[in-house]
Amino acid sequence: MHDTLRLIHSRRSIRTFSDRPVSDDTLLTLKEATLRAPTAGNMALYSIIEVKDQSKKERLALLCDDQPMIAKAPVVWVFLADMQKWVNYFEESGAVKRAQAAGLAAFRSPGLGDIHLCLQDAIIAAQNAVIAAEALGLGSCYIGDVIENFEDLSDLLCLKRFTIPAAMLILGYPKQTASVKQSPRCPVDSIFMTDGYEELHLDALEQAYHEHESSRRKVGSLPYGNEGTLADYYYLRKHSSAFMEEMNRSTAVMFERWVNG
């Protein structure tokens, strides 16, 4: 089984893909593996939209912080946290009315706890897909920007009240097979803590992200010239960016619609 550990260690995110199409057979194998992900109470609190229509892919690429690689990817999957199907099932099957008639339960409209649980289900399935894809020779990349522009995304993908984007993957055969150096990771002891949260402060954080900073300096992309640090880089490029502002606005809207309609 150490093949699987090797695979986990050699995986890296792939953003450009070869022209080789992903066959229907391979896609089906990938889908079947994806579905074997664990799910809360075995309810499958998620759905996956495969975006195939080229004009929709282009629109989606625009909505996700204008990243053309999305429109070029052979396979585009949007993972939804999905409580809508269960709301439908409970109401249309008569389960709600039976419970009321028997005095067992009043209807409970899904709230933030349902969102959390459904997000878990959907994201667990997404990472199951990433590993299964890797085993099939397919590369993948998460698109965090799927949580931006919720209103437009909702229109584009015909989302219903109790469905929200949880994660997004682009997939395909990697363009380059030549090994590319992998992204650094934090040391184990900066991520894993024992028995309680251990708040990290400056020295520990600089150590935790030491390798990140080294590799960032090599590509020369720090702000303030050579005076900048990794913290400056992430603060300016990520934390205080327009797309991060938009993620916050958009997520507030999607949660609000779910909870209050």
Added chain:
Amino acid sequence: MHDTLRLIHSRRSIRTFSDRPVSDDTLLTLKEATLRAPTAGNMALYSIIEVKDQSKKERLALLCDDQPMIAKAPVVWVFLADMQKWVNYFEESGAVKRAQAAGLAAFRSPGLGDIHLCLQDAIIAAQNAVIAAEALGLGSCYIGDVIENFEDLSDLLCLKRFTIPAAMLILGYPKQTASVKQSPRCPVDSIFMTDGYEELHLDALEQAYHEHESSRRKVGSLPYGNEGTLADYYYLRKHSSAFMEEMNRSTAVMFERWVNG
């Protein structure tokens, strides 16, 4: 690489564990594999608390809907969505002040979008851990109930404002190696949709959960005697349960503290 697909297909959630301890070497291998999970912008927006202290495990078991299996599990990991470390890094490194002085950005307090992105990171890492554990012969089970009783959990694990539970795993060597029938899954075409959300209604839902209902009927755990359906079962046992109410209350509190302090 088809070993990995077989592993994904044979995985099932393990709730009881043998007495065989998980060695430090194996745990380290598991931790290193877990960290190779993809993470947004390579920021590692998560932390993992390993709960080892037996009295804390017992308290945690109580807080997670009173499930003694948690206290008995050899390894207990709580995955946190963690923006706290980056807030500390930005402030303590002077990145916030430098950006303000240069007129580049005002401080943005993390909001719901950060929660969503951090949850993605943490849950992606959790499922990476599940697969890596499986490769090492370890079984695992998610504990969805970690999102209940947030105030008490926060005290128990010394959580800070920008840290919230994202997922939880119990791990160990499976008690029974005898093959146990796996849980059913929905058919591929009830989970995967093309180009837009396809709302499922009663007939389609009954088909989607047909195998779930068959296996449920065999163990005779439907409500209303034989008159009950799978929808009744899930409506009463899950959707309108006290623990689901608590998940909703608790998640609202954890999101509120993150956003408004």
